[in-house]
Amino acid sequence: MRVDFIVQGLVEGLLVSSGGEAVIPVEQTTSILVRKVDHMPRFMRFGMYVLLVLFDLYGVLRNGRRFRSQSVEQKRKRIEEWSRSPLGPCRDMVEFFRKMGTFVCWSLLEEE
Amino acid sequence: MRRLHCEVLVVGSGPGGSTSAWMYAESGKDVMLVEEGRNLAVNSSEDHSLQQMDEKWRSGGVTAALGSPKVTYIEGKCVGGASESNAGLYHPPLSDGLEAWARDFQIADFGADELAPHLAAVVQEIGVSKRPFAYSPASQALACGSEAMGWKWTEIERFWRYSQRDDGGWDGHRRSMSETLIPKAIAAGCRLQSDTRVDRLLRRGGRAVGAIAFVRREDGSEEKIQIDFERVVVCAGAVQTPRLLRKSGWIHNIGNSLTMNPMVRIVARFPERVNVPSFGVPVVQIEEFKPTMTIGCSYSAPPHLAMWLEGAADDVRRKLEDWHNLAVFYVKVCGRGRGSVRTMPIFGDSLVRYKTHADDFAHLGEGLFRLASALFAAGATEVHSPLPGMPHLKESSQAERLRRILTPQNSSLSAIHLHSTVPMGENPDVCAADSHGRLFGAENVTVNDSSLLPTSPGVNPQGTILAIARRNILRILDA
Numbered sequence: 390m391r392v393d394f395i396v397q398g399l400v401e402g403l404l405v406s407s408g409g410e411a412v413i414p415v416e417q418t419t420s421i422l423v424r425k426v427d428h429m430p431r432f433m434r435f436g437m438y439v440l441l442v443l444f445d446l447y448g449v450l451r452n453g454r455r456f457r458s459q460s461v462e463q464k465r466k467r468i469e470e471w472s473r474s475p476l477g478p479c480r481d482m483v484e485f486f487r488k489m490g491t492f493v494c495w496s497l498l499e500e501e
Numbered sequence: 502m503r504r505l506h507c508e509v510l511v512v513g514s515g516p517g518g519s520t521s522a523w524m525y526a527e528s529g530k531d532v533m534l535v536e537e538g539r540n541l542a543v544n545s546s547e548d549h550s551l552q553q554m555d556e557k558w559r560s561g562g563v564t565a566a567l568g569s570p571k572v573t574y575i576e577g578k579c580v581g582g583a584s585e586s587n588a589g590l591y592h593p594p595l596s597d598g599l600e601a602w603a604r605d606f607q608i609a610d611f612g613a614d615e616l617a618p619h620l621a622a623v624v625q626e627i628g629v630s631k632r633p634f635a636y637s638p639a640s641q642a643l644a645c646g647s648e649a650m651g652w653k654w655t656e657i658e659r660f661w662r663y664s665q666r667d668d669g670g671w672d673g674h675r676r677s678m679s680e681t682l683i684p685k686a687i688a689a690g691c692r693l694q695s696d697t698r699v700d701r702l703l704r705r706g707g708r709a710v711g712a713i714a715f716v717r718r719e720d721g722s723e724e725k726i727q728i729d730f731e732r733v734v735v736c737a738g739a740v741q742t743p744r745l746l747r748k749s750g751w752i753h754n755i756g757n758s759l760t761m762n763p764m765v766r767i768v769a770r771f772p773e774r775v776n777v778p779s780f781g782v783p784v785v786q787i788e789e790f791k792p793t794m795t796i797g798c799s800y801s802a803p804p805h806l807a808m809w810l811e812g813a814a815d816d817v818r819r820k821l822e823d824w825h826n827l828a829v830f831y832v833k834v835c836g837r838g839r840g841s842v843r844t845m846p847i848f849g850d851s852l853v854r855y856k857t858h859a860d861d862f863a864h865l866g867e868g869l870f871r872l873a874s875a876l877f878a879a880g881a882t883e884v885h886s887p888l889p890g891m892p893h894l895k896e897s898s899q900a901e902r903l904r905r906i907l908t909p910q911n912s913s914l915s916a917i918h919l920h921s922t923v924p925m926g927e928n929p930d931v932c933a934a935d936s937h938g939r940l941f942g943a944e945n946v947t948v949n950d951s952s953l954l955p956t957s958p959g960v961n962p963q964g965t966i967l968a969i970a971r972r973n974i975l976r977i978l979d980a
Contacts, residue, residue: 406815413814421551428561430850472889477910481571484913487889488808489563491817495807496551 394457395441396422399486402464404494418494425489440482444471503726507533507692510712510730512699512745515582516963517950518736519678519686520623520970525734526689528978533692533728534683535714537737538579540695543677548586548781549800557586566840566855566916569909572763574853574916576738580695581678583738584963587917588782589660589675591629592960593620594968595792606926606955609936619968619975627681627967629658632784634671638775639798639828640785646875652789657797659784660963673781697726702733702749708944709733709749736950736970739919743842743952744851746923746940753941754933755923759840760957761916763857764833765865765907766799768809769876770883774825776801783828787875792835792959794868796875799829811889830876832868834861835959842922857914865912866904873900887913918962923952931955938973949973 397419404413426437448456448467456467472483511522514536522534539556546552554562559578566572577583596613603611636644636656647654660676674680687693696717703711711730715723735742743756783798790796799805803824807817810827821827840855873884877897884894887903888911894900923940925948926932933941938953940946949970951962958965 406813429563432845432848492808495804
């Protein structure tokens with residue numbers, strides 16, 4: 390199952406500034422995050438895939454389009470909603486991509 | 502299926518496994534040291550980098566104990582185990598804690614006096630030293646803040662060796678297991694088998710007679726092998742050791758009493774430079790509140806700062822413009838919570854669960870308050886909240902807010918020291934191995950790693966693990 394587009398959407402929503410100038414390595418960050426998910430223990434990987442797919446579909450519920458196809462501004466809103474969810478796994482998913490995505494992104498920027 | 506033979510099989514090459522392999526090899530036994538991870542040089546990757554996470558940590562560093570909240574933790578997975586990438590901080594065990602273990606778990610011949618010669622021997626063998634030059638500015642800030650508050654602080658020694666260059670600068674070298682005890686074990690005849698995962702032990706009655714293992718080939722495929730032995734020493738860490746034992750049919754008091762030291766981190770900003778790369782983690786800790794809580798400095802390279810600062814790229818970039826003035830600090834508590842280790846049905850992974858105790862949240866909050874107070878006393882101009890979206894603190898009087906900031910719902914906890922999944926002692930109600938790590942119900946199985954520590958030691962545990970490992974093997978050899 391491909392989750393790259395959903396993860397890329399999360400990277401854009403979490404790390405790309407609105408109207409900002411900073412150029413961040415979205416594709417490289419996405420690719421490393423997908424690799425991180427694939428290296429997780431199997432049950433965590435399975436859970437993460439399920440959450441990513443549900444998150445993608447949650448976009449349809451909210452405004453008729455899957456998360457991956459929404460604008461960056463809409464993506465930010467969806468992420469914000471999940472980060473405040475009463476459900477722990479939803480918050481944990483956002484926190485994972487927020488923290489690990491930031492670490493990966495700035496590691497790549499430092500390498501440059 | 503290929504079959505290998507040895508007298509003593511040691512599973513896992515971290516501090517406990519390396520000590521065991523070295524001592525058995527020196528005694529003339531035919532020893533095989535098996536490690537699931539790769540055999541890499543200690544400096545094969547930069548400390549705390551993405552590459553190091555991928556190379557030397559299990560699951561690329563993404564492992565978590567489930568619970569409310571979940572607690573992320575890391576496990577070393579390479580020859581030398583966690584000693585290849587940890588801070589290498591050496592703290593002698595607290596004598597009160599050792600006495601409590603001996604009393605509560607009925608550990609025979611155990612206490613500060615009994616452990617002292619073993620500590621001295623491992624310190625001598627591996628090498629422990631203080632910095633021979635000035636503390637890093639982050640350490641100085643923490644020491645200064647601690648003094649201003651009237652609290653004791655100390656420099657923690659490290660398993661580290663420093664040498665001065667001709668130009669007057671200093672080089673530092675981590676004294677990891679791959680640099681110290683493993684070469685000694687190999688020189689004494691021990692065979693090192695890396696990239697090999699022991700799946701289960703084969704039992705015949707009350708004895709273990711062999712191990713089924715999988716050797717990872719270069720193309721990614723695996724070869725199944727059997728290793729026959731006279732005795733096995735399991736040292737795969739507080740998660741993998743109980744998993745292996747339970748999978749092999751030993752379950753009594755195994756994997757039921759996981760302890761850890763939950764921690765939280767915050768970033769502080771100073772008007773002057775405090776963040777100067779200087780051989781990894783700054784070495785000063787506030788001593789005043791040990792063993793309940795430890796307050797110290799953390800690794801503070803820009804990617805780590807960014808992770809704790811959080812925010813979109815422009816926001817983080819703005820905050821990082823003066824990254825030399827920022828440093829990460831932590832509060833770590835001696836956890837009162839308990840957890841378990843099981844094997845996840847169907848998936849086969851380790852399932853780690855942990856219930857953080859209410860006292861731990863209170864101690865973490867109190868620790869954050871104390872840390873922020875000390876940092877402001879040292880001249881910090883801003884302390885970032887540990888929770889996303891919360892306002893940052895600008896002055897000491899606001900530190901009070903941190904006291905009750907953490908809840909099970911909002912906390913982001915991590916841990917680096919896990920213990921107590923195969924507690925040792927003669928108390929049959931709670932212990933899984935005897936006073937010297939010999940597994941109950943098994944004639945020739947010994948456990949010799951952090952799993953044996955009955956509870957969290959409250960200080961950096963590597964010295965304690967090494968000393969106990971040496972003590973146990975000497976006792977078994979004497980017997």
